[in-house]
Amino acid sequence: MSAQNVTPAPETSKCAADASHSSSSPADEWPSRGVKVYRSLLSIPRTPRFAFGGTIAQFPFPLVGMGMLIGVQHAYGSYGLAGALSAVVALTSAVAGPIIGRLVDNHGQRRVSIPIITIWVLADIAVMVALALRAPIWVLFALSPLLGLYAPFGSMLRARWAVALRGRPQGLNSALSLTSTLEECMWVIGNPLAAFLATSISPLVSLGLAAVLMSVGMWIMLADSTYEPAPQYATRHRSIARQVSRILHRHGDVQDSLVTSPTTDEGDLPTETPQPQPAARQGLWSVAFASMLIIQLAYGAFLSITTLSVVAFSGEQGHQELSGVITACFSAASMIAALTYGAIDWKGELWKRFYIGLIALAVGCSMLVFVHSMWGAAIVMFIAGLAQAPTVVNVNQMIVRMVPSYRFTEGMALCGTMWVVGQSVSSLIGGHLIDAFGAIGGFLTTVGCALAALICAFATFLPIKRAVSGETPANYF
Template structure:
């Protein structure tokens, strides 16, 4: 393991909360597809299955930022455990209701409850930010490593959910997702030494973290970025079926994630000297440009190569985004700020999936790769239009940032270093 990765795990408790975070964020990639697989197998109704999955995603987009806002105020342990219990109870209720053939309104009620899922990934990133707040290089490596973990979850999660539901019993996928969430949250909540300090209510002036101008830009761009991911998933399945090898779609998408994992691992070893905002906009543009080769593919091998190259733009851009959030958002609202970017991503995935499904049916799978291309172009456009908001005022002057904490403790603040954080 390269030295930066060894260094980030020298801090006591870092290995443990990172492992707990892996289990806790697995349901993010398992719950939706697990519900679709379960419902479609038990009832054969793909329309209801897709609608239930979409309900979970939209409910999560509504609940997750509010849960994270409470975490910033009251601490992780006090908030994520009750939220987890609501989510797990709702998933188990949905499983029982589907198995019993309950009325559809009850199914959707449980699906809304299942969206009360704490953003465990944001909790872990907040711990990394707190742990390495005085060491920019280690924080950079931490966020890169976390992006790799995210990608790994999205490779392993759907395979587990679909595989278990189709080989054991239909309810196995969602049940395992609920189990992972319970284990991850209980394990993470038990680790008090690395938990970021809670901030009292009086420090939460100005309302939601989303009012931060720079964060609004990141969330908007991430909505289009999520549309890229959602569209590529759907179109790739359609393309593989059109080529007569539908089963190869999962392998092809795994290659897409593999490109991201490898690039993220390398990115964490590097020592970038340019400001995060500049690296971020270059990453968004690279992601948009990587959609062009997809318009030219004619078979699965060429598609796999194009997706591998496109995947290499993902993890580095995600890691830089988290560095920007840590730079822009006051520390009293850091967890909420990180969750808002994930929310934008989730909403974009849902919209991209819907648009891509329509495009595949209307124009065919090959031409439907135009959907992620358009999403990428819009992401780059919004990034350029909002770039000044990311650089117009330096984060160290904002109350509650890393530099502000150092000033309180009498430590010198290097503004140039802060601008290059991560």
Template structure:
């Protein structure tokens, strides 16, 4: 090889290295400049706001009409279980037939169901009647978050192309958006229920769901293509449910534990504020907790991680479990606010990493369903935690309810540690393309 050839090769390598070093780092500015994203982000934010108001609105209304946190938690739990069971089916239908085909009838049913629940509660209906209304209320909750995440994956290239590096940033952005709604939602619902009328929080939730959901459904930007008809597509696409992927099952357990934190905090903070003689501080305490989650999410989205997502999930979960371990021992509002902020700071890394892992574990044709399994797991964990924490608060006092987040995260951490190998993408998998028209990765080898 001549000296000129060696010199050219050296220069080419140096140029490639410099180009890699000069490549733009992932960041929110670059993410939001992606063409077409703003048209679905604003309606998506308005449409997901009611999700943060639903549980606390039910708890405050039913507790007012029955005088029992246990009954209030049970009704909220029925709503959460119904949502957890039905949300993945809605996600699967959205993957198959398109988002709008699921959203429009869903928001209409949800609005009617919430109206029925409010009317029954104010009329002093028996608990079984409230349960009956809670079932369609939860089943019809529009899964805006998973749909927005699916649109992000479509806009950013489904894991391939020059924008693929922005997928973790998009996951962080969605976590921040979710938590921003949980900063606003509980405070707004509490203010409406305590300052206007006990039913005002739920009525506002239904109105925002109707208006925001229809506006989001009208946006075409980033809409994923419906799934291939039965029998068509790749073998991965024909497997069926996203839950057939082992890693998704492990993530579901992790998100159940996160849901136990949300549910346990909501009921226990409400009972704690009432015990302290200042029920209005409940919204502030929960807002601080959610603000910690939001702040951590903002930071996570600006970092270029050197640690893989599987390890980040484990580290984040250990920190979350440790943070929840002291909640039950706190006796004052300022201390509880500080510890709640710490717990919130530990949630975001686990949530963001879990959603990021979906990109490498699940084919694009089942991604909305996978996201809804995780969202549904949060709702199911929240529902179970609301029920148990409500009973503990009624029987032993508000601080006993804080044991629920610790138990939920500790059990999930044990499962994560035992099954962490399932969160790794198959080593034999590789991306195969068949021309410019095919953008979707095809898994080849063992799955």
């Protein structure tokens, strides 16, 4: 669905509207490039709170991922089991993600997220206890699905930027780049920190820190509802109430209207000033959106197996404690690229930038099959990482143009779902191949998944191009 068919974002609370209006600047005063772009974004009142709070709330992902991987391998001696547990978490997230996203859109971010995060924190603590006691494997499989139930902070963060930047679409690319930069910074710090804690102290420390950061980030972001999108149910109910009120006024108070109000020249009853009606409900699904979901599946698959393979490769080299540093090279490059990408006022077509980035990322990760040293792995990961954040930003902008705004969180959650499905499949297959053939088995799986992503992308080239060509994010607002 093109951006021209996307309905306007739902109206927010009066507080949000006033804050957005008071902080607005004319479009021609918005900086087009450089660090001033990010300064302008963070100078909007209260945006730093949700920007940094939402990032902190995502910090547990590298901590739990690396902590469980190393913890399970140390306790049970199997990368295959670690991959299987990761697959369970991912598949649960794949099933629950769109449902939670729809609930968030309909009922509000705080009302849905707080109970879900409470369950997640309790499940994380239970997994810590199970690993400490080396509980039967079935206990881990029973607890792992609960770790797949979490609030979509990345989607909620981007939805809040959409509200904060209503009327200033020229800041969208930079806002998404800033979000990706902060998220990559999280991975830069989180991966080596998780590897250090898991190998030098205990995997349980990594999992415990994850529970703390999830709780803190949730409080920072959700305690302020200034830019929280209005729940869709509330918006619909207000619309229905207005329609009922007009009907009652027109039919129930006809006599009063005849006595107290002048008539038109034709003698018709006076009418109210027309009120803007909600745009027609648009469908979520389109060929382009479905195509992006398939690409996301393969994209998530090759990135996930790359991380698992790097951990195994580091172990073969006798430096498993440095596995987090190698993956951090990827995230550091991605963070640098995100800052640079968001500071540039791009004039080229969005679809061209997406394809260039996806090709560079797929080829870069595939080059790991040729490395034979830790230094070589670090260099390849850094080069590949330069394409990561720009590709993620491009995907986010394309989703903004493909889905109706009132189902944005759900659309982003579906993308995340396909991402984690790809992760689960590649972790399951790649984990067993690593057990059987070593790190090279994982790297070959990376090549296969990267090739699948490129085939999917080029097989659906025309629908994607038609959906995003010549459009601007302005239509989203």
